[in-house]
Amino acid sequence: MGKFKIKCLKCGKEYGHQYRLACENDDSILRAEYFEKRLDLRKQPGMGRFHSWLPVQEELTTDAGPTTYKSEAFARELGLLNLYIGFSGYWPERGSFIKTCSFKELEAYPTMQLLKESGGKAIVLASVGNTGRAFAHVSVLTGIDAYIVVPDSGISYLWLPEEPNESVHLIDLSPGNDYTDAINLAVRVAKLPGLVSEGGARNIARRDGMGTVMLDAAVTLGKMPDHYFQAVGSGTGGISAWEASLRLRADGRFGQKLPKLQLAQNLPFVPIYSAWQAKRREIIPEIDMKDAKKQIEETYASVLTNRTPPYGIKGGLYDALGDTDGVMYAITREEAIEAKALFESLEGIDILPPSAVAVASLLKAVKTGNVGTGDIILLNIAGGGYIRLKEDFTLFQISPVAHAKNPDVPLESLNI
Numbered sequence: 001m002g003k004f005k006i007k008c009l010k011c012g013k014e015y016g017h018q019y020r021l022a023c024e025n026d027d028s029i030l031r032a033e034y035f036e037k038r039l040d041l042r043k044q045p046g047m048g049r050f051h052s053w054l055p056v057q058e059e060l061t062t063d064a065g066p067t068t069y070k071s072e073a074f075a076r077e078l079g080l081l082n083l084y085i086g087f088s089g090y091w092p093e094r095g096s097f098i099k100t101c102s103f104k105e106l107e108a109y110p111t112m113q114l115l116k117e118s119g120g121k122a123i124v125l126a127s128v129g130n131t132g133r134a135f136a137h138v139s140v141l142t143g144i145d146a147y148i149v150v151p152d153s154g155i156s157y158l159w160l161p162e163e164p165n166e167s168v169h170l171i172d173l174s175p176g177n178d179y180t181d182a183i184n185l186a187v188r189v190a191k192l193p194g195l196v197s198e199g200g201a202r203n204i205a206r207r208d209g210m211g212t213v214m215l216d217a218a219v220t221l222g223k224m225p226d227h228y229f230q231a232v233g234s235g236t237g238g239i240s241a242w243e244a245s246l247r248l249r250a251d252g253r254f255g256q257k258l259p260k261l262q263l264a265q266n267l268p269f270v271p272i273y274s275a276w277q278a279k280r281r282e283i284i285p286e287i288d289m290k291d292a293k294k295q296i297e298e299t300y301a302s303v304l305t306n307r308t309p310p311y312g313i314k315g316g317l318y319d320a321l322g323d324t325d326g327v328m329y330a331i332t333r334e335e336a337i338e339a340k341a342l343f344e345s346l347e348g349i350d351i352l353p354p355s356a357v358a359v360a361s362l363l364k365a366v367k368t369g370n371v372g373t374g375d376i377i378l379l380n381i382a383g384g385g386y387i388r389l390k391e392d393f394t395l396f397q398i399s400p401v402a403h404a405k406n407p408d409v410p411l412e413s414l415n416i
């Protein structure tokens with residue numbers, strides 16, 4: 001008897017406790033339904049607190065978890081009375097111990113645990129840095145193998161706060177290939193015997209792991225926030241925040257109004273923004289990301305450059321934005337850099353480029369009146385504390401075990 005079941009949002013087909021990314025009947029995403037309808041906090045130091053709504057049997061004992069605190073200096077600068085920061089990164093002074101410095105680590109723990117509980121031994125994923133680092137870290141800690149495909153431009157971000165071991169298999173994709181090329185190669189590698197795909201937004205463990213940022217905010221505040229700010233590439237974090245708020249609403253103790261998703265991408269690559277502005281469920285490449293590869297090269301935060309986000313599918317980002325009366329922002333490089341400096345100087349912690357984009361969108365929202373002075377705002381700083389981490393830890397670069405010229409190379413040639 002598991003603690004949850006999995007349900008297809010389209011046809012309603014149910015599956016038991018297992019690692020599963022797709023419905024047998026259609027292409028809808030699956031969602032976990034937990035038997036505990038009330039969030040019952042466990043005595044764990046990190047994200048394991050939120051065991052009620054994580055799709056794993058064994059409680060996660062890691063000290064990594066989301067942190068929520070009320071902003072003072074930055075909030076004052078913006079004239080906001082109730083600005084809360086959801087911080088995922090390394091900042092021991094605030095109780096944040098995510099040593100790979102992004103909320104991707106919140107996805108990695110429950111994913112690897114669910115995989116293990118389902119009898120799996122190895123996972124395959126694509127990354128431009130943050131996801132790869134997170135899964136590599138959890139792979140080293142758990143001994144579960146991780147095959148990580150990274151475009152060459154992302155290789156330098158593949159470091160660890162401990163020595164890598166042989167459970168981490170890094171595959172380097174030649175210059176000229178982007179994140180989506182890495183995703184395409186990872187899909188092929190995952191078909192090798194014994195390997196399973198991590199699945200991106202389709203992975204319930206990944207989404208519900210990220211959703212703990214919203215849960216942490218709700219338990220800290222005693223209610224759901226009015227607004228949720230985050231920078232998105234795939235939008236998985238947005239979907240996760242929405243799903244977490246649906247569960248909080250059903251719990252009954254955290255309010256009934258869903259937080260308004262206010263999500264941002266960075267120019268010139270803004271396909272989700274472009275489709276949402278047009279009120280379209282489909283992303284049309286010729287309109288929404290013309291010259292995608294060139295746009296991606298010019299983009300400040302490469303983590304936000306997914307060419308195939310789970311936007312139009314049932315239960316995807318379009319539905320999440322629609323259900324929460326959501327807003328999208330397109331941020332320039334200059335706006336992001338300026339926002340980064342302002343946030344860092346006032347809050348006293350370094351943040352990653354995508355989080356600078358999120359901060360810039362909040363500045364914009366204040367200017368345009370998309371938030372009110374007294375509104376309760378959750379700003380998801382999904383990555384930060386890298387400079388802070390380096391004060392405390394020696395970082396180790398992960399060496400690639402294979403090089404691929406393009407996503408279509410014969411898999412035998414990789415020798416993995």
Ligand SMILES: *Cc1c(COP(=O)(O)O)cnc(C)c1O
Nearest residue numbers: 232233234235236237354382383
């Ligand atoms: C991955 C990532 C994002 C974008 O997340 P989505 O999957 O698109 O929701 C934003 N910020 C940071 C720091 C990230 O690592």
Ligand SMILES: [Zn+2]
Nearest residue numbers: 008011023025
């Ligand atoms: Zn189905």
